[in-house]
Amino acid sequence: MPEPLVAPDQTYASITDKISGDVIGKKTPRGMLITLGVTSMFILVFVASVYWLLANGIGVWGENIPVGWAFDITNFVWWIGIGHAGTLISAILLLLHQHWRNAINRFAEAMTLFAVACAGLFPLLHLGRPWLGYWLVPYPNTMWVWPNFRSPLIWDVFAVTTYLTVSFMFWFVGLIPDFASMRDIAKKKWQKVSYGILAMGWRGSSRHWHRYETAYLLLAGLATPLVVSVHSVVSFDFSVGILPGWHATIFPPYFVAGAIYSGFAMVLTLMIPARKMYKLEAFITNRHLDYMAKVMLATGLIVLYGYMSELFFAYYSGNGYESFMMMNRITGPYGWAYACLLFCNGFTPQLLWFKKIRQNILVLFIISVIVNVGMWLERFVIVVTSLHRDFLPSSWGMFYPTKWDWGLYIGTLGIFVWLIYMFVRVMPMISIFEIKHLLPWRGRRIDTSADAE
Amino acid sequence: MMAEFDAPEKILAAAERAAAKGYREMDAFTPFPMEELTDALKVKHTKLSLFVLCCGVTGGLLGFFMQYWMNGIDYPLNIGGKPLYSWPAFIPITFEMTILFSAIGAVVGMIFRNGLPRPVHPVFNIDSFERATRDHFFLCIEATDPLFQEEEVQAFLESMEPIAVTPVKHVPMREPDSYEDFKDL
Numbered sequence: 001m002p003e004p005l006v007a008p009d010q011t012y013a014s015i016t017d018k019i020s021g022d023v024i025g026k027k028t029p030r031g032m033l034i035t036l037g038v039t040s041m042f043i044l045v046f047v048a049s050v051y052w053l054l055a056n057g058i059g060v061w062g063e064n065i066p067v068g069w070a071f072d073i074t075n076f077v078w079w080i081g082i083g084h085a086g087t088l089i090s091a092i093l094l095l096l097h098q099h100w101r102n103a104i105n106r107f108a109e110a111m112t113l114f115a116v117a118c119a120g121l122f123p124l125l126h127l128g129r130p131w132l133g134y135w136l137v138p139y140p141n142t143m144w145v146w147p148n149f150r151s152p153l154i155w156d157v158f159a160v161t162t163y164l165t166v167s168f169m170f171w172f173v174g175l176i177p178d179f180a181s182m183r184d185i186a187k188k189k190w191q192k193v194s195y196g197i198l199a200m201g202w203r204g205s206s207r208h209w210h211r212y213e214t215a216y217l218l219l220a221g222l223a224t225p226l227v228v229s230v231h232s233v234v235s236f237d238f239s240v241g242i243l244p245g246w247h248a249t250i251f252p253p254y255f256v257a258g259a260i261y262s263g264f265a266m267v268l269t270l271m272i273p274a275r276k277m278y279k280l281e282a283f284i285t286n287r288h289l290d291y292m293a294k295v296m297l298a299t300g301l302i303v304l305y306g307y308m309s310e311l312f313f314a315y316y317s318g319n320g321y322e323s324f325m326m327m328n329r330i331t332g333p334y335g336w337a338y339a340c341l342l343f344c345n346g347f348t349p350q351l352l353w354f355k356k357i358r359q360n361i362l363v364l365f366i367i368s369v370i371v372n373v374g375m376w377l378e379r380f381v382i383v384v385t386s387l388h389r390d391f392l393p394s395s396w397g398m399f400y401p402t403k404w405d406w407g408l409y410i411g412t413l414g415i416f417v418w419l420i421y422m423f424v425r426v427m428p429m430i431s432i433f434e435i436k437h438l439l440p441w442r443g444r445r446i447d448t449s450a451d452a453e
Numbered sequence: 454m455m456a457e458f459d460a461p462e463k464i465l466a467a468a469e470r471a472a473a474k475g476y477r478e479m480d481a482f483t484p485f486p487m488e489e490l491t492d493a494l495k496v497k498h499t500k501l502s503l504f505v506l507c508c509g510v511t512g513g514l515l516g517f518f519m520q521y522w523m524n525g526i527d528y529p530l531n532i533g534g535k536p537l538y539s540w541p542a543f544i545p546i547t548f549e550m551t552i553l554f555s556a557i558g559a560v561v562g563m564i565f566r567n568g569l570p571r572p573v574h575p576v577f578n579i580d581s582f583e584r585a586t587r588d589h590f591f592l593c594i595e596a597t598d599p600l601f602q603e604e605e606v607q608a609f610l611e612s613m614e615p616i617a618v619t620p621v622k623h624v625p626m627r628e629p630d631s632y633e634d635f636k637d638l
Contacts (some may be wrong), residue, residue, distance in 0.1 A: 011588065012484060012587065012588030013587060013588040016484070016586075016587045016588065138519065138523060144528065145528055146523035146524060146527065146528055147523075148524065148530055148532060149520040149523065149524050149542065149543060149546055150524065150530070150532045150533075150535060150539055150542040150543075151532070152545075154546070155545040155546055155549075158545070158546045158549040158550065159545065159549050161549075161553075162549040162550075162552055162553040162556075165553060165556070165557070166552065166553065166556045169556055169557070169560045170556075172560075173560055173563070177484075177485075177586065180586045181484070181586040181587060183586075184583040184584075184585075184586045184587060185583075185587070196572055197570075197572075200564065200569040200570035200571070200572070201569055201570055201571035201572040201573070201574060202569065202586075203482055203574060203576055203577070203582075203585065203586075204482040204483050204484060204585045204586055205480050205481070205482055205567075206480060206481040206482070206483065206487070206490050206491050206494055206496060207480060207491075207494075207496050207567075208567045208569075209483065209485075209486040209487070209491065210486075210491045210496050210498075210499060211499045211501055211563050211566055211567055212486065212563060212567070213486050213488075214499050214501050214502060214563070215501060215505075215559045215560065215562070215563035218501070218502060218505050218555070218559045219556055219559055219560070222509075222552050222555050222556050222559070223552075223556075225548075225552070226549075226552045229545070229548055229549065229552075230549075233545050233549075236545070433484060433485040433486075434485070436484055436485040436588075437485040437486065441460070441461045441462055442462050444489065
């Protein structure tokens, strides 16, 4: 019999107390303060990198002609991809009646929000004049021009903005009943007032719940095509162009699968330590980790299929440029990246076929970190190897990252971790009411008793 | 008149009996959504879905015609020889605008239709109401119900073995409570 989704000894009261107790009435643990301190230093690195970039221009990065895009777009796509797992867990798994999502969706949604926030920095900063970024928005202006809506770069602006807005609203709406719980549990006046404002007076009325559930389901139904479309639009940044290695119809599904793959890897990377530190094994059970590993395996296989397709197109098309691009990717100066890529994304997830590996939490954690690195390398390989040697040999070049490239990237990692920690400190990181919703009771129409799947 | 229960089965049974007895002006307060309870209370289905659809269609049409007008009519741009009415190129943004407007409509519609934000409400005056968001379930039969008689309702609720039955200081209509007019939409 499969392990129940919520440990059997939990009651409505114990669930509320445990999850909210990690936030209210507990002094900030020392480990968290140390991490916040370390990430703050990373944020300082970020601030310095941004300042230096704005003061001196894109030349401080390693970009050149022909490699006009490098770390900026690699990091952008990497962060957006990570964000997609949150929406998948929240929205798509809800529509598929996968009740195991209830334990992880709050945390994953927060992760999405922060990942998309980090992602959004890069398209803005990689503009030569970021302070003119508002030109991307269609507003009536003295130049009497409008943006070019036929370009994927503008599609990106709308897609990412929509994604950020919808993710934020989805996350916030999910939090309203939990803010009400926190408001009712808080003892100190300032805590009660703060959570009260956020809860907007939620009282758990059945009429409200009815509207709430409808809205939540609608949001899930809207977010599902959104998540597919956003990363497809991001892939259009490449596939609508004519560069060999970019101009491939496999890109939208390949990118979306890759996003979900790297997103789940990041969820595991974050959740496994968080679960240990906060002793949340009653809610995030081994069964949850098992399912997440299986999703990672499935999407990893789709990504592998994407790699195979690229190889196949390069061969079957008979196109000289395409086949050169592929040979250059494998044997050229960045061949080491491609080899690492195949190892991290192609070989490593195959270990997840084995139940023993999926149940070994430490190995699962290591695999998730390897996958994160692999997916970063994948975006790097796609962007840089296609650009550095394209049609005309006289235009060939090389890309070497500078310290400011690294500084900015590491800085955004710092921002991300800092935001996650702040979230965990002040908000319930597991959806309290949704876990309560899972506990079985007599007379229930839908059967969410833990082993019915 | 508010009754407090400690198990979902109890409040469901109570709600069913109350509805059978003819009470209509009722509401229940639970820590998590209970579909069966919503049905027992005979809550009318919300029109939120229709509202969201309208928002979405508005967003889509707005997005599409904005692009067509801006890039095809007002300042026509010849991009790679594509026709001025390049509807395939306009699809991604149209789609995103549809989703954006629908989502905003769903969230704003849900919050305002629920009468939120509303930090003050008579039910909060009950001491143990704090547990409504924790682990207890409350059923409230309102004084505005045509069948309401204070002692009769109190006796009826007590017959279902709740933890407590408390009268709620209910503010009459025409005061902030007029949100109750909209509650069935």
